[in-house]
Amino acid sequence: MSIDPIQSAFMxxxxxxxxxxxxxxxxxxxxxxxxxxxxxxxxQYRLLPEWMVQSAARILPALSxxxxxxxLPPATAWVGALLGLTLMVIFTLAVSINLVRxxxxxxxxxxxxxxQRLSSGLAARNLVLIGLLLGALAAPSRGLxxxxxxxxxxxxxxxLVALYFASNQLLTNMQALEGLDxxx
Amino acid sequence: xxxxxxxxxxxxxxxIGLILTVLALAxxxxxxxxxxxxVGALTMDHGPKVGEQAPVFTLDNLAGGALTIGRAxxxxxxxxxxxxTCPVCKKLLPILRSLRSAESGTLDVTLASxxxxxxxxxxxxxxxxxxxxxxxxxxxxxxxxxxxxxxAVVIGPDGRISAKGLVNNREQVESLLQAQEMGVxxxxxxxxxxxxxxxxxxxxx
Numbered sequence: 237m238s239i240d241p242i243q244s245a246f247m248x249x250x251x252x253x254x255x256x257x258x259x260x261x262x263x264x265x266x267x268x269x270x271x272x273x274x275x276x277x278x279x280q281y282r283l284l285p286e287w288m289v290q291s292a293a294r295i296l297p298a299l300s301x302x303x304x305x306x307x308l309p310p311a312t313a314w315v316g317a318l319l320g321l322t323l324m325v326i327f328t329l330a331v332s333i334n335l336v337r338x339x340x341x342x343x344x345x346x347x348x349x350x351x352q353r354l355s356s357g358l359a360a361r362n363l364v365l366i367g368l369l370l371g372a373l374a375a376p377s378r379g380l381x382x383x384x385x386x387x388x389x390x391x392x393x394x395x396l397v398a399l400y401f402a403s404n405q406l407l408t409n410m411q412a413l414e415g416l417d418x419x420x
Numbered sequence: 421x422x423x424x425x426x427x428x429x430x431x432x433x434x435x436i437g438l439i440l441t442v443l444a445l446a447x448x449x450x451x452x453x454x455x456x457x458x459v460g461a462l463t464m465d466h467g468p469k470v471g472e473q474a475p476v477f478t479l480d481n482l483a484g485g486a487l488t489i490g491r492a493x494x495x496x497x498x499x500x501x502x503x504x505t506c507p508v509c510k511k512l513l514p515i516l517r518s519l520r521s522a523e524s525g526t527l528d529v530t531l532a533s534x535x536x537x538x539x540x541x542x543x544x545x546x547x548x549x550x551x552x553x554x555x556x557x558x559x560x561x562x563x564x565x566x567x568x569x570x571x572a573v574v575i576g577p578d579g580r581i582s583a584k585g586l587v588n589n590r591e592q593v594e595s596l597l598q599a600q601e602m603g604v605x606x607x608x609x610x611x612x613x614x615x616x617x618x619x620x621x622x623x624x625x
Contacts, residue, residue, distance in 0.1 A: 276513070391433075391435065395439055409446060412454075
C-alpha cells in the first residue's frame with residue numbers, strides 16, 4: 237500500500253475545510269447570539285469610528301457564517317477560503333495592532349472562551365488558522381466519495397475543531413492563572 | 421482491509437473522545453477561575469466591610485430627581501461603579517440590563533461614577549441608559565474605596581453590604597448576587613467557614 241499524493245491532498249484539503257467551516261460557524265453563532273456584547277468588544281479594539289461599530293458587529297459574524305457555508309461544497313470552497321482568509325487577516329491585524337498599542341487587556345471576543353484577553357498566543361493561533369485556510373485554498377477539493385474518505389474527513393475535521401476550542405480555553409485559563417499570581 | 425477500516429474508525433472515536441475530555445477539563449478549570457476571581461478583589465480591598473451597614477447617600481439622579489442609596493428599603497441594591505472610558509464597563513451594560521429585568525422584583529441596579537456631568541450625560545444618552553438611575557459622586561467612590569473599575573457593591577434589603585468586588589464578566593456579577601443569597605461575603609468565605617467548622621469539630625467533642 238503506497239501513499240497516493242493526490243488522494244492525500246484531497247483528504248487533507250477536506251479535513252481543513254470541514255474544521256474551518258465548523259470553527260467559523262460556531263464563532264459566528266456565538267457573536268450573533270450576543271451581538272450587543274460583540275459590539276462592545278469591537279469598540280474596545282478602537283479601530284473603527286463609533287458609527288461603524290454597530291453595523292460591523294452584525295456584518296462580521298454574517299461574513300464568517302457565509303465563509304463557513306461556502307467552504308463546504310467543493311465548487312465554492314475556494315471562495316469560502318478566500319473570504320475566511322480575508323477575515324482572519326483582518327482579525328489578526330486588529331489583535332496585533334492592539335498588542336503593539338499595549339492594549340492587551342481588552343476582551344479578544346474570540347467565540348467560545350469568554351474573557352480571553354489579547355496575547356501573542358492568540359496571534360499565533362490565528363496564524364495556524366491562516367495556514368489551514370491557505371491549505372484549503374491550495375488543495376484540490378471534491379465531495380465525500382468512499383467510506384474511508386468520510387471517516388478520515390469527519391475524524392480529522394472533528395479532532396481539529398475540538399483541539400481549537402481546547403486550546404482557546406487553555407489560553408484563557410493561562411491568563412486567569414497569571415492574574416491570580418499577580419493579584420497576591 | 422475491512423478490519424483496518426474498523427480500527428481506523430475506533431481510533432478516531434477514541435481520539436476525538438480524548439480531545440473532548442481535555443476540552444471539558446479545561447472548561448472546568450476556566451469556570452473555577454471565573455468563580456474565584458472576584459474573591460481576590462474581596463479579600464484585599466478596604467472600605468466598608470461586608471456585613472456592615474452601608475453608608476447612606478442622597479444624590480442627584482441624572483435621570484431626574486434625587487436618589488437615596490444605602491437605606492434599608494426592603495429591596496436589594498446593586499451599585500455598579502463605572503466610567504464612560506472603561507471598555508469592560510461598556511461590555512457589562514447589556515448584562516446589567518438583562519439582570520435588571522430578570523431580578524426587577526427584588527433588585528435595583530444603580531450606575532455610579534464621578535466627574536464631568538456633561539460627559540456623563542452624553543454617555544447616558546448615547547448608551548441609552550434611561551432605565552437605570554445614574555448618580556455622580558466622588559464622595560461615594562471614596563467612601564467605598566473604589567480603586568478599580570468596574571466595581572459592584574450589593575446592599576441587602578436591610579441596608580447592610582452583602583457583597584462587593586471587582587467584576588469583569590457575567591459570572592462575577594452573578595457570583596456577587598449568589599454570595600448575597602447564601603448570606604456569605606464570598607464563596608471563598610463560605611468554604612473557609614465550613615473548613616474551620618470541620619477543624620473545630622473534634623476539639624468541641
